[in-house]
Amino acid sequence: MDLGLRGKVAIVTGASKGIGRAIAEEFAAEGVHLALCARGQALLQEVAAALQRQHDVQVLPVAADLSTLAGVQTLVRQTVQRFGGVDILVNNAGAIRAGSLLGKPDAEWHEDWALKVFGYVRLMREVFPVLQARGGGRIINIIGGAGRQPNPGYLAGGGANAALMNITKALADEGGPQNILVNAINPGPIRTERWDGLMARLAAERGQTPQEVEAAWLRDNPLRRPGEPREVAALAVFLASPRASYINGAIIPVDGGATRCI
Ligand SMILES: NC(=O)c1ccc[n+]([C@@H]2O[C@H](COP(=O)([O-])OP(=O)(O)OC[C@H]3O[C@@H](n4cnc5c(N)ncnc54)[C@H](OP(=O)(O)O)[C@@H]3O)[C@@H](O)[C@H]2O)c1
Known part of the structure; x- marks a missing residue:
């Protein structure tokens, strides 16, 4: 399907595997130029080369650790240098480990939230002015159903996800008047x-x-x-497209109906 995205520029984080990779593949099929990020350089380069071979798009692999501010800034700087701007940000890189109140040490909370909370917030903060300069854009946060379904064995994940849902909704209020639409997807088991x-x-x-x-x-x-990664990717690419022009501040589950709330 042609979603009207050809020639746009998207950043996709955590793009060497899983959901992020599927999102990168869907964007490339729609003719979107890509900056892809993960830590492992070899696999990321492989993914980027394959997408460039199969589709008429430019793909920039940026190996960086997004749990650090320097990593986030490197990604945005290199993307803007290469493409002159950004239209779409997909925050997806996250790896929060399970653990209960008494079972999860301090250092793990810090490491996990450095990527999934601070990484998302910092990337939005770096990209937001770039989208403003472009006259608008899209931010899509891949969060997770545990934010709405508290679980004592996944405290750091549920807490991070709840925070990111709140931040997504608030930023949608600020972005909306500037044509920057901010939405989230809550995958279930993928x-x-x-x-x-x-x-x-x-x-x-x-x-x-x-x-x-x-x-x-x-x-x-x-x-x-x-679910399969491509079942999340289909929604991410739709939310980035002109077809989703009146969807803002939405947090949409892709979970087969598993979430127990209305
Ligand atoms: N799969 C599920 O069932 C599920 C359910 C709910 C929510 N989610 C959320 O969906 C997102 C993607 O999950 P997934 O299952 O696709 O994960 P995955 O298969 O483990 O892939 C994670 C990706 O993130 C990259 N990454 C990890 N740490 C990074 C770091 N510090 N800096 C930069 N990149 C990093 C990984 O590459 P490197 O290791 O090379 O860096 C990889 O490309 C996560 O935010 C996750 O919480 C997933």
């Missing part, structure tokens, strides 16, 4: 390396197979299966 790792870890803890853990996890999911 089959990525991160998901498979979680299933394997829980299986080892419980003496079960990953398949048994997954089946139990999905018992209350109306679709009884994890």
Whole structure:
């Protein structure tokens, strides 16, 4: 489908794997030039080269650690140098580890939030003026359903997600009058390396197979299966497009109907 995005420039973080990679692939198929970020350089370069080969787009891989301010600034500086501006930011790189109040040490909270909270906020802060200079744009935050479904075993993840939902909604108020639309997607269980790792870890803890853990996890999911990264990517690219011109401050689940609230 032609969503009217051809020639736009997007930053996608966490783009070497999983949801971020699927979003990069969908953008490239729509003719969007890309700045892709992850820490691991080799895989990122592979993804960038493949997208450039398959689609008529320019792709800039930027290997950086987005849990640091320097990493965030490097990404934005290199993107603006290469493309002259940015139209779309997709904040996606996140890796919060499970853990309860008594089981999760201080250092882990700091490390986890440095990426998923500070990384998102810093990137929005760096990109916002670039979007203003462009006369508008889109910010899409990939957050996570745990922000609406508190879980004592995933305190740092739920807390970070709730904060990011609040920040998304508030920034949509500020961006709207300037034609900068800010929205979020809350994925449910999506089959990525991160998901498979979680299933394997829980299986080892419980003496079960990953398949048994997954089946139990999905018992209350109306679709009884994890989602695929491309099922999140389809919405991200739509939200970035002119077709979504009246959607602002929305936080949309992509979870097969798993979230238990209206
Ligand atoms: N999968 C799910 O079920 C699910 C559910 C709810 C929410 N989410 C959210 O969706 C987002 C993507 O999840 P995913 O499952 O696609 O993850 P994933 O498969 O683990 O991929 C994570 C990506 O982020 C990059 N990354 C990790 N740490 C980074 C850092 N410090 N700086 C820059 N890049 C970094 C990774 O590359 P490097 O390791 O090379 O840096 C990789 O490209 C996350 O924010 C996650 O919380 C996922």
